[in-house]
Amino acid sequence: MNQQLDLNEYKQQIADLYSCRGQTYDQGDWHPRIAHRLVEHAQISQGQHVLDIATGTGMVAIEAAQLIGFAGRVVGVDISTGMLEQAKRKIEALGLNNIELVLADAEKLNFPAHSFDVILCSSALIWMADVSAALCHWHQLLKPGGLIGFHAFADTAFVGGVTMQKVAQKYGVSLAFSKPTGTIEKCHDLLKTAGFEAIEIKSEQDGSYISLQQAKQMWSGGSHPAPGQFPHPMKQLSSGQLEKLEAEFEAELAVLVTQEGIWNDITTFYTFGRKPID
Numbered sequence: 001m002n003q004q005l006d007l008n009e010y011k012q013q014i015a016d017l018y019s020c021r022g023q024t025y026d027q028g029d030w031h032p033r034i035a036h037r038l039v040e041h042a043q044i045s046q047g048q049h050v051l052d053i054a055t056g057t058g059m060v061a062i063e064a065a066q067l068i069g070f071a072g073r074v075v076g077v078d079i080s081t082g083m084l085e086q087a088k089r090k091i092e093a094l095g096l097n098n099i100e101l102v103l104a105d106a107e108k109l110n111f112p113a114h115s116f117d118v119i120l121c122s123s124a125l126i127w128m129a130d131v132s133a134a135l136c137h138w139h140q141l142l143k144p145g146g147l148i149g150f151h152a153f154a155d156t157a158f159v160g161g162v163t164m165q166k167v168a169q170k171y172g173v174s175l176a177f178s179k180p181t182g183t184i185e186k187c188h189d190l191l192k193t194a195g196f197e198a199i200e201i202k203s204e205q206d207g208s209y210i211s212l213q214q215a216k217q218m219w220s221g222g223s224h225p226a227p228g229q230f231p232h233p234m235k236q237l238s239s240g241q242l243e244k245l246e247a248e249f250e251a252e253l254a255v256l257v258t259q260e261g262i263w264n265d266i267t268t269f270y271t272f273g274r275k276p277i278d
């Protein structure tokens, strides 16, 4: 992946974040589980042409490629060279030759209209700068009758993020995180507005108990890019305010501790729709 992409500052930060994470991204079972569920719900069949938006280390692309067989084709796009390098390594190790990886911004793809039977986006929709416009763009790339599927988290998901939103609000800072796709209704409306029909949303309860220490480590203090928001809204706070905010964040988390630990909700919406046939 020696090519370069001309990205704006927001997207370059995301690309850099994930390029750093590339080598360790596949550790743990959480991302693979979500990617697998999305593919499973999509019921991909032999011979289909599949676009994996923000393919990362290729989890969705690889599983789809194994289902579509030799007559099918998967294209995985991502802005992070580090993530794509991992995907390439895994694809070569598996000897799969029906996947193409493309370094590209998913909001500005150059594929001809009506290129794909299925478009999937796992764990990445909220990174798009304009989620609604991205869905309209992908609608054009689907064949009539084609399936779109994305996964999104409920706005109750991730205790660290929810707590950070709560305390930041007190300082006049509004953090979006999962809010744009945070309810079944919002996911439904996003697809409907982009022109999709036969919308189906499967909500799955996920999550686990974590320790107070693990929850405290979810504090980012504006050091990571904020999905859909640039510059990061916490950058407007002084270092003194950030220190106070972190202390309030930790105090809020301490209140949530139970005998089992702190419940870290990860309610997930698997959202599907079809492009109308005419």
Ligand SMILES: C[S@@+](CC[C@H](N)C(=O)[O-])C[C@H]1O[C@@H](n2cnc3c(N)ncnc32)[C@H](O)[C@@H]1O
Pocket: 011, 014, 015, 018, 031, 032, 035, 053, 054, 055, 056, 057, 058, 059, 060, 077, 078, 079, 080, 083, 104, 105, 106, 107, 121, 122, 123, 124, 127, 128, 129
């Ligand atoms: C949490 S990872 C998800 C990777 C993979 N889909 C999965 O389920 O494991 C988010 C990915 O979105 C990619 N990404 C974010 N914005 C993007 C954009 N505008 N175009 C393409 N990829 C993007 C990042 O580089 C990163 O690889």
